[in-house]
Amino acid sequence: MPDISTLTKQQETIRELSDQLVAAQQPLRILDAVNWDDSVRADFFAGGASRLPRVDADYYARRDLGFEPASKREELLDLELKIRRKLGEYSPAGAIMRRMCREYGEVVQMLASRGTPTFSLLSRELYGSPLDAFHAGEPTLADFGMMMAEALGEIDRSGLLEPEPRTIRGADAVAVLQARLAESMPDVHEQVTVMPSDGIVSDAAAGSDYIKLRTDAMFNDRDLRLLEVHEGWVHLGTTINGKSQPVCTFLSKGPPSATVTQEGLAVFVENVSLASYPERLRRVTNRILAVNMAENGADFIEVYRFFCDQGIGEDEAYTFASRVFRGSTPDGGPFTKDVSYSKGFVLVYNYLQLAIRKGKLDRAPLLFCGKTTLGDLHVLANLVEEGLVQPPAYLPPVFQNLHGLAAWMCYSGFLRKLRLESIEADYSAIL
Template identity: 50%
Template sequence: MANSEFLGEYEQIIHALSERIVAAQRPIRILDALKWDQEVEEYFFRHKGKKLPQIDSEYYQKKNPLSFDPEKKIEEFHEIDRDIRRKLGQYSGVGSIMERICYEYCRVVEMLVARGTPKFTEISQGLYGSSQDAFHVGAPTLKDLATLVASALSNIKDQVQTAADEKKYTSEDAVAMLSDRLGNYFSDRDAIRVEISDGIIADAAAGADRIKIHKGLMFSSREIRTFEIHEGWVHLGTTLNGMAQPICTFLSKGPPSSTVTQEGLAIITEIFTFSSYPGRLRRLTNRITAVNMAEEGANFFDVYQFYREQGLDENDSYQSSMRVFRGSAPDLGPYTKDLSYSKGFILIYNYMRLAVQRGLVKRIPLLFVGKATLEDLHILSDLLDEGIITPPKYVPPQFADLAAVSAWMVYSLFLNRLDLRRLALDFKGILQ
């Protein structure tokens, strides 16, 4: 928290507006507002998966009532937005970031009001994207990525399984291991906690100051390493970096656009640290396929059957399907947030390649400055030069070493120019 006595007038204005955004978003808890309770799961299995869960807009209003008045909350963000322009001007870089954040939170509130209706998916697609979005004219879509990855993974199947994939660690073991590892990674050791939780859908999830591990599960050493990197180094690390900002405190909280960057950054860090694995990639691309199915009209039962066909048991298939339809209804469109992982990875990887090509490699560590977005990095770079933001304290070594990451990206620029189909023909004789 900044002491305004030591800030100039300009910095004080930015800090005050930033703090208003942080305070305004505080009661907005998106995932809590979208969740389904245990009764829905019991209903589904009691009817042996033959009846769709009974979810509509009335369900959310009754089970997950919002803790704020939506109209007043939107007006609050509009007031902040107006004050940003009045006090910082129309063309302020930091002002444009804060204005976009206000706009996105207004859309989030509208999305929560639309729970259980077709409008919910429409707004979700605007915030997080669609499985059919292109990355540029004529480019493959996320749906195409899922198809390609699934095909490649089917060729290697269990050829890469090792002892590291054996699920022999309990949730309690995972908590102990992560507490030790992250305690060594973060110098603010007392600022983090790892704990058991039975209130999350995912195997692990990072909050503002803690990582939650799903109760009653068994994990492999690979999975625990993934939690360390994904939830710890990236999600918790960027939160701590954002909270350490003396002026731009909004960097500690992320709107949906930062979710795409955050999840993509977590996936690319998994890959750069050689912590990811085929099962992990299969889970991520299955989410793309499931979201795409729902976008094209599939209902909850269709998606559930898809996951069963992928080899998941009944419980995991239900939980995975619920992720797709939470906030919506079982026969309406999806909640598209789960596209963020793969979409963000592709966007960040290409940004890094282009940043190296254009001599902007020093901007790459700014991805960890807080809950930032790719489109804001040029502004954040200027703010860093002005002393409005401070450099991120916690940056994974693979990103802090700009020499090494530059070498990787330089080769990537060339490899991208090779025609893989032509290479496959030329290599046919030695790939038999």
Template identity: 50%
Template sequence: MSAPDPHYLSLVRELSERIVEAQRPIRVLDAIKWHSTVRKEFFARDCRELPAVDQDYYQRNNPLDFDPAVKRAEFQQIERDIARKLGQLNPLAQIMRRMCREYRSVVRMLEVRGSNEFGTISEDLYGSSSDVFHAGDPTLADLGTAMEATLINLLQNASMQEARKDIRAETAVAILNERLLAVFPDAGIRVLLNDQMTADAAAGSDYLKIRSDALFNRLDIDVLEVHEGWVHLGTTLNGTAQPWCTFLGKGTPSATTTQEGLAVLTEILTLRSSPSRLYRLINRVRAVTLAEEGADFLDVFNYLLQHNMTPEDSYSIAVRVFRGSTPTGRPFTKDLAYMRGFVQTYNFLRLAMSQGELDSLPVLFCGKITLEDIKTWRLLIDEGVVIAPQFLPPHFADLKGLATWMSFSRFIASLSFDQLQADYGALL
């Protein structure tokens, strides 16, 4: 295959850099977060009053660092230039233009924080709990309900309870710095304390932030290593290392589903996850479902409290669902990405293994990609427009163990669970 035209690659790089620069001031989670004062007031009132968050709250506390109208016009101009310079039917151009459209929607979503339109745009970008995986299949809400019942049964066993969270943030930072230095020895990755965060941890371009007052156990640190480190930091580093498609270091909402699904899948495949961790993820789906059905913040908080979640965890999950909105508004549906992405990525993995298409699997890590585009990215790697990922987690770098385990999955999935229950039930 002949080398790509240097002029074409130069155009791709130029347009890619324009996307990267245009999206730089857009910080979704910073723009929609509820500050610690909201939490303090909620608990001071015995968790019985709706938090005082309205449309003005975001304008006062989380002002945007850009003019929304100007920013939307900027992305529209980039999209036009991509079509003009690369062609409307060029597969790479189609991906880049879609990114511009998504970013325009994100800008509009942030512009209308605290309104019902915020939730409508969120649903367009991240989906709804009423979405199905395939025609006739159960919905995400059904997945949440089914998994909740299974996990509640598991968590009744004492052996499934997690260890006490007694590792301070400073110690967690030291442990993760040591582990990630071993994984990314030349990448300059830093793990840092941060006292402005609402989440326990968050990955950036070349750093992992840990909330300074958070407490962890060993399992939490294991999860952070593979979820935030191996996947989120790994795909960011692979994306920013791209010579032409530098935008692969930045994720759009559509890429979030694949990213979070891949991260959860990696937790599970490496045995770093736990029923308690999965229960929290499933409860995020349940919380979004309730909010979509009309529940307010207090309804969701109390539901979680009644389902064996601590007050702190119940508040944390409820905030994730209503951030950017109001305590009585439509939800922010990003948290559906974890379970939706897990199911989609796992099914893709099963199919690739069953058909022997192993070369497609490392492509998942070449940057912040969407599963739907993976065939295009594989072709672009073959053409030399995109380089193969430099970092792969151990179970993807050497697929033998994963392939052996997955070889049985299609057959096992075809067995009737009801019949298994009838045959094996007497043994339990």
């Protein structure tokens, strides 16, 4: 990585504007702003889990965002204009930063609209919707969810893949996961800390340089393998690479469009490294189905009961249902971030398939330069050539050598053209 003191005048200007963008987005803590507090959960169960949680626009108004929306939008607009003035209309790095300013502006508007119908509309614009098609005439994300649910149902009916018991306590899992990251991320593991926490809702949560595990949660070996790959290799790996950028420091942070790409990339790496498993896939699939239910008018109680019907405990079913309605109201539209995992997976998979077909597989590692967005990869390739963006210092094992990935993608590219419905009769005699 070049010494920052040796940057050219152009690089210094890009670095200065990039740092300003990183600082401007710092207060936009989306999940902190939309999550419901423990009092809502307690009140819901005190009412016998039979009435809608008491969350409305006034509930959100009592919670400080940490910034003033109008002045933050003005700051982002001013920065966007400043980037154009200093870098010109067609600067590649400038174009990415200006788009990020506009996207962060939409985030500000979304958070300022908590508890209103506008919140969900902007959520769909930023993260996507189950009704989104991947291509004209192709299945929607909701169709994808239904197909996955059907396949998982067949696995359940076979009775052959029972969920593994969770016997590792969160406090013990901390040391296990830390050791695994030290082995699989030897060059960067010292930049990652696994720590116990009593203050998180989910079993695990990742930050810029840490993974938190809830101390009273229970894990099994598959859970920890998944966290190693998803949170460690991908989310923390791309953060480390983004923070090491000497010029385009904006790659250390990502707006919602980067969330879609990064979550999709994490799910892709889960699968090609064989770290995923049916129980994990069911959780991701249920998120699509639940968001789709809410988008079609279901309220919190209906979504909560949907999760209960999946055999999920009441407390966890509440957590999953609240993810769907956080930022909104219990009978309003959904917060659609949870569709980004599957939407991003399909988009990343399609991108890599086309990269192989067009002889541009060298673009694949650029996904790890930082918090990248698929639509920016062609620009990032040029910025790497110009020395404005550094290639990723860390890559997950499956991306360190592209031979195996290329072979896997070639096979899958052909297999996806086969219609199982058409050959089902031919195979009936051997199944």
